[in-house]
Amino acid sequence: xxxxxxxxxxxxxxxxxxxxxxxxxxxxxxxxxxxxxxxxxxxxxxxxxxxxxxxxxxxxxxxxxxxxxxxxxxxxxxxxxxxxxxxxxxxxxxxxxxxxxxxxxxxxxxxxxxxxxx
Amino acid sequence: xxxxxxxxxxxxxxxxxxxxxxxxxxxxxxxxxxxxxxxxxxxxxxxxxxxxxxxxxxxxxxxxxxxxxxxxxxxxxxxxxxxxxxxxxxxxxxxxxxxxxxxxxxx
Numbered sequence: 001x002x003x004x005x006x007x008x009x010x011x012x013x014x015x016x017x018x019x020x021x022x023x024x025x026x027x028x029x030x031x032x033x034x035x036x037x038x039x040x041x042x043x044x045x046x047x048x049x050x051x052x053x054x055x056x057x058x059x060x061x062x063x064x065x066x067x068x069x070x071x072x073x074x075x076x077x078x079x080x081x082x083x084x085x086x087x088x089x090x091x092x093x094x095x096x097x098x099x100x101x102x103x104x105x106x107x108x109x110x111x112x113x114x115x116x117x118x
Numbered sequence: 119x120x121x122x123x124x125x126x127x128x129x130x131x132x133x134x135x136x137x138x139x140x141x142x143x144x145x146x147x148x149x150x151x152x153x154x155x156x157x158x159x160x161x162x163x164x165x166x167x168x169x170x171x172x173x174x175x176x177x178x179x180x181x182x183x184x185x186x187x188x189x190x191x192x193x194x195x196x197x198x199x200x201x202x203x204x205x206x207x208x209x210x211x212x213x214x215x216x217x218x219x220x221x222x223x224x225x
Contacts, residue, residue, distance in 0.1 A: 037162075045154075045162065045205055047214040061213045095161055102168050103209020104152035108161035 002026040002107045004096050009112030016086050016116070022079040022096030022109055030054070030074040033099040036081050038092035039111075046092075049081065050099060064090075086116045120144050120208050124217035130225040135196045139220045141189045141206035150210035153182055153191045156219075157202045165204075166191065198224075 008020040020036070036048040049070040050059045058070050069082040079096050093113050097105035121144035131137050141151065149169040154162040164173045166182035169189060179194045193200055201224050206217040 044219050045156075045207070045216045047207075047212075047216070050212065050214075059212045100167070102152075103150060103214060104164055104167040104207070105154075105162075106164050106167075106173065108163075111161055 002098070004098065004107055004109035006094065006096050006109040006112040009094065009114045011115045011117065012086055013118050014087060014116055017082070017084045018086065018114060020081040020083065020094055020096075020112060020114070022081075024077045024079065024096075024098075027098070027107075029072075029077040034070075034072060034079045035097045035099050035105060036070060036079075037095045037097055037105065037108075038090075039095070040089075040092040043092075048094070051079070083114070086114075088116050090114060091116045119213055120147060120211065120215055122206055122208055122215050122217040124204075124206055124220050126220060127218065128221045128223065130223050131196055132225045133196050133198060135225075137193045137196055137222065139191045139204055139206075139222075141184075141191070141217050143187045143189075143208055143210075146186045147208045147210035149185050150208055151182075151184065151189045152207045152209060153180075154205045154207065155200075155202045156205065162205065196222075 003025045005023045012018050035050045051070045067085045071080045093111040095111045096109045098107040100106045123142045151169045153166040156162040165176050170182045181192045204220045
């Protein structure tokens with residue numbers, strides 16, 4: 001059974017940093033692109049970042065470029081999102097998701113809430 | 119960036135109704151269009167990928183069609199568990215973008 005379990009969310013002050021993790025199981029992690037997608041409270045979905053199966057390519061939405069870094073450790077079946085210089089508008093539930101060929105996401109984690117507030 | 123526009127934003131319907139949700143892209147995205155269902159407090163669930171392919175395990179009452187800029191999601195006979203919010207998403211180019219969502223409510 002495919003499982004994605006996020007952790008690392010919490011309350012952080014504006015300008016602060018946080019590192020999210022996503023533990024994957026039930027599939028060959030190194031064979032799939034992975035993504036982070038977020039959802040602000042009461043709002044719609046927003047794609048944040050993609051990383052290629054071997055980690056060699058990374059893509060970001062403009063609003064997080066230079067502040068967020070997506071990475072992965074295929075030996076540990078884990079995906080990460082390092083978030084620096086956090087802003088109030090980064091407050092959201094962050095989901096990790098498995099990206100299938102064609103760019104849809106077929107498996108999602110349960111999400112982890114990040115709250116940026118003083 | 120490619121803008122995705124869904125209509126309607128909300129919809130009231132009854133069990134067994136046939137429902138159609140539309141999604142329009144600001145430029146051609148071929149068939150790189152996916153549909154998700156989301157229930158409150160839960161992660162999105164993939165329903166349709168590549169505009170018309172049914173994701174494994176999704177009931178056949180869900181169907182998708184379209185190509186280029188105009189797409190539709192159809193639920194042929196609404197069931198109680200289908201009341202949720204539905205999102206379209208383009209995967210033609212990054213940044214991947216979503217429609218604003220369609221909230222399907224019980225009439």
